Amino acid sequence: MRRVVITGMGSISALGFDAPTCWQAMREGRVGIGPIANIPTELLNVKIAAEVRGYDPAAHFDPKRLVLLDRVSQFALIAAREAIAQAGLEFRASGIGERTACIIGTGIGGENTHDETAKRFYGDKKTNVHPLTIVRLMANAPACHVTMEFGLTGPSFAVVSACASANHAMAQAFDMVRSGRVDYAVTGGSEACITVTCVKAWEAVRVTADDTCRPFCKQRRGMVLGEGAGIFVLEDYDHARARGATILAEFAGAGMSADAADIVLPSMDGAAKALSGALADARMNADEVDYINAHGTGTPANDPTETAAIRKVFGAHADALAVSSTKSMHGHALGAAGAIELVAAIGALRDGVIPPTANFIDPDPACDLDYVPNTARETPVRAALSNSFAFGGLNAVLALRRAE
Amino acid sequence: MDNTQDAIFAIIAKEAHIPVEKISLESTLKDLEIDSLDVVQIIFELEDRFGITLPDRDPTVDTDSVRGLVAAVERLVAEKSASAPSTS
Numbered sequence: 003m004r005r006v007v008i009t010g011m012g013s014i015s016a017l018g019f020d021a022p023t024c025w026q027a028m029r030e031g032r033v034g035i036g037p038i039a040n041i042p043t044e045l046l047n048v049k050i051a052a053e054v055r056g057y058d059p060a061a062h063f064d065p066k067r068l069v070l071l072d073r074v075s076q077f078a079l080i081a082a083r084e085a086i087a088q089a090g091l092e093f094r095a096s097g098i099g100e101r102t103a104c105i106i107g108t109g110i111g112g113e114n115t116h117d118e119t120a121k122r123f124y125g126d127k128k129t130n131v132h133p134l135t136i137v138r139l140m141a142n143a144p145a146c147h148v149t150m151e152f153g154l155t156g157p158s159f160a161v162v163s164a165c166a167s168a169n170h171a172m173a174q175a176f177d178m179v180r181s182g183r184v185d186y187a188v189t190g191g192s193e194a195c196i197t198v199t200c201v202k203a204w205e206a207v208r209v210t211a212d213d214t215c216r217p218f219c220k221q222r223r224g225m226v227l228g229e230g231a232g233i234f235v236l237e238d239y240d241h242a243r244a245r246g247a248t249i250l251a252e253f254a255g256a257g258m259s260a261d262a263a264d265i266v267l268p269s270m271d272g273a274a275k276a277l278s279g280a281l282a283d284a285r286m287n288a289d290e291v292d293y294i295n296a297h298g299t300g301t302p303a304n305d306p307t308e309t310a311a312i313r314k315v316f317g318a319h320a321d322a323l324a325v326s327s328t329k330s331m332h333g334h335a336l337g338a339a340g341a342i343e344l345v346a347a348i349g350a351l352r353d354g355v356i357p358p359t360a361n362f363i364d365p366d367p368a369c370d371l372d373y374v375p376n377t378a379r380e381t382p383v384r385a386a387l388s389n390s391f392a393f394g395g396l397n398a399v400l401a402l403r404r405a406e
Numbered sequence: 407m408d409n410t411q412d413a414i415f416a417i418i419a420k421e422a423h424i425p426v427e428k429i430s431l432e433s434t435l436k437d438l439e440i441d442s443l444d445v446v447q448i449i450f451e452l453e454d455r456f457g458i459t460l461p462d463r464d465p466t467v468d469t470d471s472v473r474g475l476v477a478a479v480e481r482l483v484a485e486k487s488a489s490a491p492s493t494s
Contacts, residue, residue, distance in 0.1 A: 047459075047461075047462065205462070206446060206450060207446060208446050208449075208462050212462075212463075223463070264441075264443075265443065266442070266443055267441075267442070
């Protein structure tokens with residue numbers, strides 16, 4: 003089987019409009035969570051989120067194009083442009099687009115379009131609906147727009163698994179490149195879920211924090227919604243070497259599982275199965291791993307369960323691992339979470355810097371790993387895992403190795 | 407007030423799929439084997455039925471016991487009617 007490498011990376015989130023800015027913010031422990039500014043808040047009890055701030059769609063898209071694009075597709079395109087530019091691939095001009103997959107995850111899809119349409123129809127009592135509503139809100143729209151802009155004519159679809167969508171999408175793309183079904187893949191996740199109705203819906207589950215996101219710490223009060231995208235270019239190692247591409251990291255394996263238990267409560271066994279599956283798929287020894295980018299939502303249920311799963315899989319090596327949740331900085335971007343978090347894992351591998359778990363106050367006895375509280379740590383990272391555990395018990399863990 | 411209590415018991419019974427006879431003021435939701443997802447649904451139905459908002463993580467609102475839920479709903483309903491403009 004082929005080896006798969008990552009040669010392009012793009013991101014937009016509360017931490018910045020590109021991947022280097024995002025990674026720099028993570029290194030500095032800068033928190034992108036703040037008062038909600040992009041939507042009306044008078045009906046909200048939870049008034050904080052990790053929004054993409056100061057974003058002007060017109061700076062990225064002409065008006066004729068923009069009318070087709072929900073915010074979720076805009077984010078995917080912006081991140082894809084950055085990733086593909088960095089990879090230095092001309093998919094359309096060189097004819098390699100037909101050997102390229104485009105698989106992009108989203109938890110919700112065109113949520114802003116849904117919200118605006120419902121308001122117009124039920125709130126404003128208008129009797130007609132915008133004719134582009136369907137093409138804006140469909141969950142596959144981000145993938146479609148990326149294929150159209152770059153001429154990617156290989157297999158393309160969306161992957162939907164709530165908070166694990168991005169990791170499941172990237173695992174699919176990885177499998178396709180590894181097996182030789184395609185030579186290249188453009189993959190990741192996008193989400194733009196901060197609307198009045200979506201924030202209200204999260205409030206109603208009663209798992210969102212009203213102060214900030216403090217994963218693994220005793221004072222944690224829940225998750226904080228985020229938004230954005232992360233998109234990556236995957237290709238097989240030999241191709242990348244032959245064309246002299248810069249290899250950001252090796253995509254070594256993926257582990258996936260379903261808890262088959264509860265629609266909201268996580269299962270330790272399900273998470274452990276995905277973690278051990280990723281190690282096995284990557285032919286990676288547990289003691290090779292130096293860093294885990296945790297799912298780390300900051301909810302009462304996730305953090306101790308994830309801790310126990312890591313302990314179960316890593317045994318004594320768990321105490322030598324650095325585990326951090328960058329959701330403390332960029333919030334929980336649902337279907338984009340794993341993609342934004344892959345920026346952290348790649349940064350850790352390349353620079354030998356572990357991004358911290360920000361907003362950490364006191365340890366929780368039920369969460370007893372090294373969470374790199376508040377300050378980044380310089381240490382070589384040979385291999386890293388990135389965890390995503392979704393509502394519904396759908397788990398996906400990615401395994402990466404440092405580029406040789 | 408008994409009507410309020412009856413309505414609350416009925417909502418708990420319906421959302422948790424348990425016979426209403428099992429519910430008493432002395433029960434905790436844990437005793438009744440009501441899981442966290444049922445709890446948030448019960449809260450939603452109570453808010454809807456009584457036109458109130460049950461605050462999240464308010465130390466004066468006990469959502470772990472039936473007595474706590476009844477007390478919270480009764481208090482919030484009383485506060486609402488005290489602050490409502492007179493219609494006469």
